[in-house]
Structure formats: structure tokens, C-alpha cells
Amino acid sequence: MALSKFKLCPACGEHNPPALLECKNCETDLTGVRLVDEDICQPQAR
Numbered sequence: 001m002a003l004s005k006f007k008l009c010p011a012c013g014e015h016n017p018p019a020l021l022e023c024k025n026c027e028t029d030l031t032g033v034r035l036v037d038e039d040i041c042q043p044q045a046r
């Protein structure tokens with residue numbers, strides 16, 4: 001199974017496709033936002 005990457009909007013927390021340069025929800029500039037994996041959003045069972 002492949003992890004999909006996305007850009008997490010720093011303003012609203014929207015998950016945006018990597019190709020987007022602006023948040024699809026609030027139009028915040030995402031050019032400086034690093035791609036993250038879905039994996040980091042999983043609750044850590046520690």
C-alpha cells in the first residue's frame with residue numbers, strides 16, 4: 001500500500017494535493033509548505 005502525500009494547510013489544516021500552490025479551502029499560499037505523509041496523521045499508540 002502506498003502512502004499518499006499532501007500539503008497540510010498551516011492556516012486551516014486542509015489536506016491539499018501536492019500539486020496545489022494554494023489551499024483549496026482558504027487559498028493560503030502553500031508554496032513553502034512541505035509535503036507530508038498521511039502516516040503522520042495517524043494517532044500514535046504509545
Ligand SMILES: [Zn+2]
Pocket residue numbers: 009010011012013014023024025026027028
Ligand atoms: Zn487552508
